[in-house]
Amino acid sequence: MNAVQSLAHFIPESILIVTGFLILVLDLFSKPKRWLGWLALAGTTGALAYAAATIPGNTLPLFYGYFTIDPFSVFFRITALVIITVTILMALAHKGTPPKQEGELYALLAFIGTGLILMAASTNLLMIFISIEFVSLTSYILAGFEKHEGASNEASLKYLLFGSVASATMLYGMSLLFGLTGSVELNGIRDALAGCGNTGPLLLIAMALLFVGLSFKISAAPFHMWAPDVYTGAPTPIAGFLTVGPKAMGFAILLRVLFIALPALQKEWSSLFAVLSALTMTVGNIAAVSQTNIKRLLAYSSIAQAGYILMGIAAANAIGLEGILFYIAAYALTNLGAFTIVIVVVNQSKSEEISSFAGLAKRSPFIAASLAVFFVSLAGIPPLAGYFGKVLVFAGVIEQKLVALAVIAAVNSAIAAFYYFKVVKEMYLTEPADSVPAERPFPAVLATAIAFLAIAAIGIFPAPLLHWASRSLIF
């Protein structure tokens, strides 16, 4: 489809881009900047509404195939828009953004939303690289947004360095893949590989190099080392965003690469991801156990969650893939909800230590209950959304008879429950230091409510989402 025709299907992204530029412009003339956030919110909501209302049933290779709208990318497009909407709400609730820079923050968030969708809609190596760099570059900036905070600087810098090395490595892998197959189109790569049948060892090296970049994006061990530091140092709303947004889209790309371009190597990569999955969840969970900083705990938790999602890839069967999509949606909502609560609490206590959650249940029962529900969902306890995601990926693994992985994951789930409940314990079982109820900014309440209701609804009626996920598996 040519560029002009394509624009008709590019409206949600256009809305975001226009919103971004509009904010950048308005920012110059406006002293109070808060309303710009609401403007951004309006933009993302509008984009979301439009995207949700116009779901094309077939595959649309927009812009000469550089932006593919298919059920798969639609799923991630809507996920991305939800993520970015909630992130803007979080940013609105967060205290600590330098007032001067607020406008740019919302603009960047609007832009990064576009970047996320690009990632999901990329079907060739070029667009994959560009969109990843798009999101990464914006993320580097966002992570360092509170530039007077040493931690924020450091997070940003580490993210940049690690991200750039990973990107360069990935690019090197891409170049080899290009050389081995003569194509940058995922379809072309598949055809080339299917044709030759004999997959040389260099292909494996290329694949490994490529996976470095993708694994960096989804923070799979051992390419996760940046994640805890960055999530801890970045401003909380950004940290929340980073744990879900780029990760979710990273999975989207990974799925496309694996299932479109590299089905010929399925044996190789499925066992590779089985190992990475086990390693990732184990590392994430075990490291999380001894954390005392809530953001850091959530950072490791999000690493572990990536490990669970990888189980679906290791399984590489229908239910596992449905599980991945389902898991990503559920996990995104839950984690964003949890970070929202962290914002609320940290706004007041100024401390990110878990001890600042002490007795929260008495001070602000609703907030505490919400966080408890989020953690229960993350721990995979029914009947909440997180549970069903976990069941599906477990199911995928079991169907493939990867018993060892299943057992490792089971043990990990128990370990995970321990640290999630460490926080729950702090909220419910420990006496509060004071009885001042936490301040509840409206955007935070809204974000929490969205997350809460969504995960409860998905938990009790998982069928629609599952249905959607299974329908979205058409690349």
Add this chain to the structure above:
Amino acid sequence: MTPIPLNHFVIFSLFLFSIGLYGTLTRRNVIGILMGIELMLNAANINLIAFSRYISPNPETGQIFVIFVIVLAACAAAVGLAIVLAMYQNRKTVQAEDIHILKW
């Protein structure tokens, strides 16, 4: 005429890549690390162009890819230096070993 064998380009780029990676791993200075990254990107670029020329049915693919890579590298350099600058303002250091308040 016999063109230069493709493998020679690949090996050349491999070495360049390795040297760049080595630099990122060992330079104490953040700017040094960034330089290493540039070398790695260039290595990839050589590959892309070489393969584009030798293998791809669409010989422009690699070149255009490289153009985008170079632009993105420039963007990354800009952002990276901005971050380094912000860092330097706060912490008065650009030594990688001093950047470790975030750990564990």
Add this chain to the structure above:
Amino acid sequence: MAYAYLIPVFPFIAFLIIIFNGKRLKHQSAAIAIGGSLLAAAVSTVVILNTLKGATYSHTFEWIRIGTFSLNFGILIDPLTAMMLFVVTYVGSMIFIYSVGYMHEDPRFSRFFAYLSLFMASMLGLVLSSHYVQLFIFWELVGLCSYFLIGFWFEKPSAAKAGMKAFITTKIGDVGFLIGLFLLFTCAGTLQFKDFTPEFLAAKTQAGGGLFALAAILIFAGACGKSAQFPLHVWLPDAMEGPTPVSALIHAATMVAAGVYLVARSFVLFAQFPQALEVVAVIGTITAFMAAFIALTATDIKKVLAYSTISQLGYMMAALGLGGFSAGTFHLMTHAFFKALLFLGAGSVIHGTQTQDLREMGGLFPRMKITSLTFLVAALAISGVPPLSGFFSKDEILLTAYESGSRVIFLILLVTSFMTAFYMFRLFVLAFLGKPRKKIHAHESPAVMTVPLSVLALFSAVLGIPGSPYWNHWFQGFIHGGHAQEIHVNLFVVKCSVAAAFSGIALAVILYRFLPKVPEWLAKIFKPLYLVSYNKFWLDELYQLIFIGPFKKISQLLFRFDAVIVDGAVNQSAVQTVNLSALKNWFDQHIVDGTVNGVAWITQRMSRILRKLQTGLIQNYLLILLLGLLFTIVIGFYR
């Protein structure tokens, strides 16, 4: 005789009325209890009269049915049942009446009668049972009542302990009983009494069920517990902590006889397997002798009677074990009356003197004439002085022993008979004759106590007659279901028996009435023997040493095992190691305060290692990235 089920119902109703209205009823509860027992006695009388005419009755209903397996409970009335009914209702009623006087002052008067009624109901239920499991149920219930009544004065720690000891000791026997029942059931496929006929057993044995003897012996274990047979007899002397009427009713006349009843009831089974019978005989003989030997030196009036009871129960067991079905049951009946009488007499003495120590008594005869006389009757009866009841029943046992061919058992039983006479009269002399050894304000008990004494004395005196040659051994025929038994009188045995009785009496009277120094002197000469007797063969101590102590040890050990090993071996060892290091604080904070099992500990440990990797230095991260890359490649290659 369909109304027979009413027999246990009356006392049970009495129990229900009293237990729920105890506070309101106060002393009226005695009337209700006595009413219950008398009604039971009345109905029993009708039943017994019917039985005497040769009628039997059985009725069953289904209690539990699981698939093809069912437990059909019901009522079985045959001569043996009739005899037991007679004993239980008559002796029981007398003791109920007696208790009104004895317990008059007690604050838990009504509670006492409630328990007594419950016991009566359970005991009657036991007697009427037509099925082993049904019997077992009532068997346990009488045990429970015994537990309650022994510990009736539970403020006394010794009483509370005695109750527990009784319950647990008998429970051990009961477990044997229960396993025996299971075994019997698996062998025979039924547990109905009436199914066990010699033909049936013979058929089953032929078919290959060879475990019957073991089942019988295990059932006998239950009887051992209940009837205080060696080695489970240790609870009975302690059970004397209960009020004396309880001792009389439960621990002399009825409940302890239930073991004998059980063996008698299962006699067909035992008779089929000589090995089982042998065990019964040997245990009975040992018990008879041992208990009598201990009784020689006991100084507590009730303890003497308790050992005497054990000894007499051993006698009965021995009789059954030697094949003397009628001899054993006959002695059961006569013993119930005279032993109840003895206990009640002793109770009267205790009531009158407020002491149980023989060494403090003496010279009660003039002050407690009725008590003394009735006691004398009972003592003569138990000693086997003709023509009182005990003579005939005991004589038959000795005859059985003699004819069984086992001379050793015969001799031992004979010696036991001698000792019985001796310690009985030692007791009688010490308590009633001579001069008071201490200032005690003895007085005769009220009529409500002495009248039952007199009635029981009457029975004790004449109850031997139905089984005597004068009635042509009518009782023996009756108990065998109307088949007249050929029993020839063996004059040698009679002579021996009479000689033993009289010599025992004479020796006791001489030693304790006229030569009071000699017993002490004898005790010194035969010091080892004396000590053995006085310390009851050290069995309590032995049990403490080999059972109770180790059990407690095991339980403590297992508890510690549970806390230490099962509950996180790693964890605990971790505590130890970590205590040594400076990590203690960390440990307390994270482990003791958070989690505590081994997995958690390992997790924490690994967590720390992982934290070490997370140095915060970006280049370390990058190095790991490179490692990861190689790792990935290697996995790809060597998948």
Add this chain to the structure above:
Amino acid sequence: MSTLSLIIFLPVLGMIGVLLTPKTEVQAIRRIATIVSAVVCALCTFLLFRFTASQPGMQFVEKIAWIPQINVFYHLGVDGISVPMIFITGLLSLLACVASYGIKERVKEYFALYLLLETGMLGTFCALDLFLFYVFWEVVLVPMYFLIGIWGGPRKEYAAIKFFLYTLAGSIFMLLGILALYFASTPHTFDITVLSVNHAFALGFQKLVFLALFLGFAIKVPIWPFHTWLPDAHVEAPTPISVLLAGILLKMGTYGFFRISYPILPDAARWFGIYMAILAVIGIVYGGFVSLAQTDFKKMIAYSSVSHMGFVLLGLAVFNYSGFDGALLQMFNHGTITGGLFLLVGVLYDRTHTRDLSSFGGLGARIPVYAGMLTVFSLASLGLPGLSGFVGEFLTLLGSFVTYRWAAAVSCLGVVLAACYLLWMIQRVLLGPLNIQWKSIAEINRRELFTLIPLLVIIVFVGIFPQVILNLFGPTTHALVNALGGISQ
């Protein structure tokens, strides 16, 4: 809404009601919770009477597609195995609710969680879909964590997290087993009734799945050596929660064997029978010995549960009519008896604030009604004939004797030990000279009696007329035994 759904979700409605009530309105909150529990209890009783015992199949079936993509159904139904459990759950929930009036802190949260717990428990016993079963199974977990953790004793946090993690770890393995079953079946299904009929799984597979499920169930029961969470949880939990824990939660484990492991994995079940019997016997004897060593009243009862649940397991291990019936009956009985004992411990603890057995003594004279109650429940617990405990133990032992003579024989030691520790407990609490400290201790009050009398009635009734309840589940268990190829005796 149909009966079962109503039973299951009424508590949730009640929870919402409680949540909507201001937290200062303590009376109203209690009233809502009590009324809801009472209605549920009434419905459970209704269910008990409307249930047609002679039919072995499922009744009151409800089946609605829940997650059609993976064949998950909201599938409820009851048979003879679940009906008694549902009944006792309804009953104990009501009684424990009344017993919860003693809770003074954070009442609103308490009752909200309490009602959620009730839903989970009832749901577990009604679910006929493995997926649904697992959901309800886990729903029990979270409220329980809070109920122990917030309202528990001094070491509540430790006990709560230990309970939580231990059970969770087990149940995740159970989930793996469930998923394996799903994939092994063709067409893929979670339906317990379908899986039970259609079992052509290979033995190796069965064993593996059985082990996975076993881990989940065994921890819940708890089977030795997975029991160590139990004493801690019991000791720290508030009285009503201990009641539910002992009375119902433990049964969920053994129920799982009856409902899932056995019908679906018959070959593995038979293969593991002997090992289960061994564990059962160890549990019985071990629990008895360890109970004997306790000085803490509650801990003693807790360990006695290990012993008593051992009997259930023993009955389960023997594959014959009397074994299974005995096991089920023992489950039912243990619920009533141990529930009652925990209530009684609570009554005493409320008055004395100690559970140290050595600090009591002679209370029998001071509070005779309480003493009577404690005695009767203890006697029932030690298996006195005439009370319900005996029948269960008897049938279990009888059944096990048929299959494993040695197991039955050794287990009898547990019977003796039960007598030892319970009577010793009675002696230390009720008998002996009165400890002067408690000379003005108050007699058990009417509310507390209300919580005990129904249990007492059941204990006596079942003790005397066991056939009534045996009829209830007999046809179902016998059908199960037949399906397992066990001995029809």
Add this chain to the structure above:
Amino acid sequence: MEILYFFAKTGFYATALVTLAAAILVVTLRNLFHCALALILSLLGVAVTYLYLKAEFLAIIQILLYIGAIMTLLIFAIMLTHRLTDRSVSQTNRQSLPAFALLAVFNIFFIASLAAVPWKINSASLAAKIDTQALGAFLMGPYVFPFEIISIVLIIALVGAVILGRTDQ
């Protein structure tokens, strides 16, 4: 002609050697300023390599854009580190040995694998001539979308650099 090719080939290998040598200097020299110079040399070498691959436009881009960017880098480096570079401490950290070892392993793997690769040389492409005009047409044609996206990225980078880089007291 042959000799010309020979020189051309030799020229390529010489360029490659120089490039690699310069790259090694980049990662080993102590003085950051010297490193930057070496980097320029190295990038120039890459540009020459592009010429060998008949990508003249790319070579120009490489020189203009890359060297431009590097100049910026250089300026910042000097600006920020003129005090730091004088330190006589090593500019490499303690990881050099493991890094070297791991990279050596990687290279061995790589080269070993490389030998086995049957490159499918496309002679049509080899012969094809891609001039600047054609590239421009491609960029404005099928590649317009990535091109537009890149422009957004550039703006973002610009905004980001401004936000993070500006000093606002």
